[in-house]
Amino acid sequence: MSLALIERYRSLLPVGDATPVVSLGEGSTPLLPAPRLSERHGVELWLKWEGANPTGSYKDRGMTVAVSKAVEEGAEAVICASTGNTAASAAAYAARAGLRAVVLVPEGAVAAAKLAQTRMLGARVLEVRGSFDEALGAARVLAERGTHVLVNSLNPYRVAGQKTAVHEIVEELGGAPDAFAIPYGGGGNTTAYAAALAELGLDTPIVSVEAADRARTLASAIRIAEPVHAPKVASSGARVVTVSDEEIVAAWRSLAELEGVFCEPSSAAGLAAVARGAAVGRVVVTLTGHGLKDVVAADRHAPPVGTVDPDPDAIAEAAR
Numbered sequence: 001m002s003l004a005l006i007e008r009y010r011s012l013l014p015v016g017d018a019t020p021v022v023s024l025g026e027g028s029t030p031l032l033p034a035p036r037l038s039e040r041h042g043v044e045l046w047l048k049w050e051g052a053n054p055t056g057s058y059k060d061r062g063m064t065v066a067v068s069k070a071v072e073e074g075a076e077a078v079i080c081a082s083t084g085n086t087a088a089s090a091a092a093y094a095a096r097a098g099l100r101a102v103v104l105v106p107e108g109a110v111a112a113a114k115l116a117q118t119r120m121l122g123a124r125v126l127e128v129r130g131s132f133d134e135a136l137g138a139a140r141v142l143a144e145r146g147t148h149v150l151v152n153s154l155n156p157y158r159v160a161g162q163k164t165a166v167h168e169i170v171e172e173l174g175g176a177p178d179a180f181a182i183p184y185g186g187g188g189n190t191t192a193y194a195a196a197l198a199e200l201g202l203d204t205p206i207v208s209v210e211a212a213d214r215a216r217t218l219a220s221a222i223r224i225a226e227p228v229h230a231p232k233v234a235s236s237g238a239r240v241v242t243v244s245d246e247e248i249v250a251a252w253r254s255l256a257e258l259e260g261v262f263c264e265p266s267s268a269a270g271l272a273a274v275a276r277g278a279a280v281g282r283v284v285v286t287l288t289g290h291g292l293k294d295v296v297a298a299d300r301h302a303p304p305v306g307t308v309d310p311d312p313d314a315i316a317e318a319a320r
């Protein structure tokens with residue numbers, strides 16, 4: 001039986017005997033060596049593969065804690081604003097716990113597969129005519145009214161759960177790497193990584209990577225114009241690096257073609273920064289979400305499909 005994240009890290013998390021464990025077997029994700037990309041970029045690169053979480057993103061680490069605490073506190077419904085992954089995770093853990101989930105997404109700006117996933121999981125999905133930031137504002141007001149528990153990363157239980165990725169990495173490497181590189185959308189994960197490092201007494205640099213055009217990047221998961229955790233990111237000591245969409249796409253494709261890891265575009269932001277020399281030595285790049293989350297983006301950037309007759313010679317020729 002897979003170990004629930006809450007059980008593995010119980011002593012580090014704000015849970016007690018009365019907290020029900022709402023789990024889908026999250027966490028304990030692979031830490032993969034990346035020999036070809038290491039050689040290309042002159043570093044010792046490791047990939048923390050968070051797409052292996054139950055709903056396909058790192059959000060599950062925080063959501064198991066947030067939803068477990070919501071149940072403990074007697075909630076009946078959760079709410080979030082989302083660029084897609086929080087939505088799917090909230091929907092899954094709410095379904096698991098028998099809670100209602102309301103999900104607010106910016107209209108037309110969320111990858112279709114994430115929306116389908118969230119709808120299948122039974123959440124009430126509402127497209128908001130506005131940006132992610134406006135949707136989050138509305139969700140916060142509803143949460144303040146007391147009808148719904150907010151499960152965005154403003155919920156401290158989310159950040160507490162997300163810290164566990166750092167603990168797993170340090171345990172598995174037998175010590176701290178020389179740097180972490182992670183995408184920077186709203187900044188919740190950067191906050192969580194910084195909190196985990198403080199807990200461990202480590203001062204490992206965090207390279208937090210944002211898209212140059214935050215409001216319009218193709219990396220829709222980090223399409224957040226006004227990062228809600230920006231003040232915490234600034235005071236965390238993380239180094240913010242800005243990369244272009246072209247750099248994200250190049251990193252994204254190289255992860256798939258050279259290492260066999262198909263993540264979503266946003267997840268490649270960390271590698272894009274490494275490719276620029278933003279980190280040296282033993283570097284852990286966290287790949288936050290699965291490539292199947294955004295097949296439309298993949299379809300746009302992957303090599304074309306060929307068409308052949310069922311003729312072995314023609315196939316051999318076309319396959320060269």
Ligand SMILES: Cc1ncc(COP(=O)(O)O)c(C=O)c1O
Nearest residue numbers: 085185186187188189221288289
């Ligand atoms: C796949 C993925 N990567 C990165 C991020 C950004 O993380 P944060 O908002 O915690 O900075 C998100 C946020 O939605 C995401 O879904």
